[in-house]
Amino acid sequence: MSTRVAVVTGSNKGIGLATVRALCKEFEGDVYLTARNVLKDSKSTKETNVLFVFHLQILVCVRLCVLGRVVNVSSMNCVSGLKKCSPDLQQRFRNENITEEELVELMQRFVDEAKKGEHKERGWTDGAYTVSKIGLTVLSVIHARRLTKERPNDGILLNACCPGWVRTDMAGPTAPKSPDEGAVTPVYLALLPSGAKEPHGKYLSDKEVQPW
Numbered sequence: 312m313s314t315r316v317a318v319v320t321g322s323n324k325g326i327g328l329a330t331v332r333a334l335c336k337e338f339e340g341d342v343y344l345t346a347r348n349v350l351k352d353s354k355s356t357k358e359t360n361v362l363f364v365f366h367l368q369i370l371v372c373v374r375l376c377v378l379g380r381v382v383n384v385s386s387m388n389c390v391s392g393l394k395k396c397s398p399d400l401q402q403r404f405r406n407e408n409i410t411e412e413e414l415v416e417l418m419q420r421f422v423d424e425a426k427k428g429e430h431k432e433r434g435w436t437d438g439a440y441t442v443s444k445i446g447l448t449v450l451s452v453i454h455a456r457r458l459t460k461e462r463p464n465d466g467i468l469l470n471a472c473c474p475g476w477v478r479t480d481m482a483g484p485t486a487p488k489s490p491d492e493g494a495v496t497p498v499y500l501a502l503l504p505s506g507a508k509e510p511h512g513k514y515l516s517d518k519e520v521q522p523w
């Protein structure tokens with residue numbers, strides 16, 4: 312019999328580590344803690360420039376994968392940030408037929424316009440982090456749609472979620488939620504029961520599907 316496996320990226324600390332802790336209690340299988348740095352405090356956001364953060368968030372998002380369940384950890388910033396974008400950008404990001412190529416083109420457009428300091432007048436919200444999370448949420452929608460179309464019998468459920476505002480190195484000590492509380496929604500999505508058909512391709516917070 313094959314062993315069930317859970318893989319949690321970015322799990323040397325913060326919400327990722329709390330997710331590993333919860334899965335070790337609740338998941339019947341092996342849990343892999345994976346991280347870029349072995350030292351807990353080796354990643355300062357302050358040392359990382361805005362555009363690099365943008366790139367890493369879209370490419371190396373904290374992603375949690377449990378046998379047939381994929382969870383991308385996005386942020387509530389994506390919802391509030393999208394509302395601040397121009398109607399044209401909102402329409403393009405919300406288009407249910409948007410392709411990966413179109414999304415990449417939009418992300419590149421943000422980078423180019425931000426480099427020139429023109430992004431706000433071109434209809435973008437401020438902040439590379441926010442735009443990266445919009446991109447991650449839309450990418451989750453696209454990947455879920457492709458799974459449904461290209462691998463309909465695999466039963467894989469893929470979603471994006473917000474953990475809430477959580478006390479971690481990234482968010483600081485004043486946030487209301489503990490890392491264990493922040494892990495609740497990611498773990499819920501990772502452990503959706505066998506045979507579940509939804510949620511899939513959605514954005515959730517507090518275990519509830521949110522309008523996107």
Ligand SMILES: NC(=O)c1ccc[n+]([C@@H]2O[C@H](COP(=O)([O-])OP(=O)(O)OC[C@H]3O[C@@H](n4cnc5c(N)ncnc54)[C@H](OP(=O)(O)O)[C@@H]3O)[C@@H](O)[C@H]2O)c1
Pocket residue numbers: 320321322323324325326327346347348349350351352353354367371372373384385386387473474475476477478479480481482486
């Ligand atoms: N905390 C909040 O309030 C909050 C709210 C909304 C969303 N989120 C999201 O939740 C996720 C986890 O954040 P957190 O609050 O738990 O932060 P954290 O405690 O600072 O942990 C961040 C994790 O991401 C890893 N990481 C950062 N840059 C990386 C890179 N370039 N390549 C590979 N790994 C990288 C870090 O690894 P290293 O140790 O190697 O740097 C660390 O494991 C993030 O996606 C964040 O945007 C957090």
